[in-house]
Amino acid sequence: MLIHSGVAQAGAGGPYLRIMPSDHPPLVGLTLSQQIRDTLVRQIVSGELAPGERLVETKVAALFGTSQAPVREALRELETYGLVEIRPRRGTFVRSFVRETLRESYVLRAALEETATRLVLLAGNVPVDQLADDVKRMQRAARKNDVETVGAETVAFHRHIVEAAGNELIRRTWENLHIEARTSVTMMATTPDLAGIAKDHQALLDSLLEGGVDAACEQARQHQWNYAEIANDMSSE
Structure with missing residues (x-):
């Protein structure tokens, strides 16, 4: 599972936005759950996290040095964006990002x-x-x-x-x-x-x-x- 991969993405995205590397430092003022969410979004969008890959709450929490609560909150947000699927009693899986x-x-x-x-x-x-x-x-x-x-x-x-x-x-x-x-x-x-x-x-x-x-x-x-x-x-x- 990739969280802080250090793989920078090249290229610019237009006049006001450019692709953000997955190891980009978190923006000031973001809560921990938002930092986790944004990191996972960037890795799903970039393809670092592959479709079908399972996101284990305990492993993500350990990587961020936190409890599972902010991880769970981040994953629920990702589900609303259609980037992950939360399957009861089975876990959370990355959906295909087209x-x-x-x-x-x-x-x-x-x-x-x-x-x-x-x-x-x-x-x-x-x-x-x-x-x-x-x-x-x-x-x-x-x-x-x-x-x-x-x-x-x-x-x-x-x-x-x-x-x-x-x-x-x-x-x-x-x-x-x-x-x-x-x-x-x-x-x-x-x-x-x-x-x-x-x-x-x-x-x-x-x-x-x-x-x-x-x-x-x-x-x-x-x-x-x-x-x-x-x-x-x-x-x-």
Whole structure:
């Protein structure tokens, strides 16, 4: 079982994120269960932990010098992300992580959010106050190096646009992509430039405020394509 393998991953993932090595030092402020979770995410994404491999709580706990409680908490979170399967009385097993699926989700998001942006602008229904608040919270979280809050606020920002579009099929399709889980995996498997992410979302908001439909749609589409390239870099390791 690999936990601290020391195998660094090469390559950059885009303007604000790059692939994080599995032995990357934990971010300040993370709880022990979050550190364990993030380490396991990076190793599953990188392929260091193979599909079908069993994660034994006692062994993981020993490697981190902790009790089984934070390990159990981390594994439950990984199950919600679809990265492990917890089988009663049998243990926890790594599920197959299909990197291409992560990339494809961002490609689909690009199409959905470009269309949502167009609908919002044509209807004059930009949720300016909500988006501005999302960006402010991102900026505050970035200054605190709070990865989880930045990730949550990016999801909220895009959800507000999708909901304001008023198209139920777009909204349901967007939600069915499990945006929160995929965003969390992307953030945990990379080294995020949190200030850059906040700046990028301010630029998206500015494009909506300027009112140029084609320019705003192009920016919305390219924003997601950047993340699709990050997922592609993961698959080429």
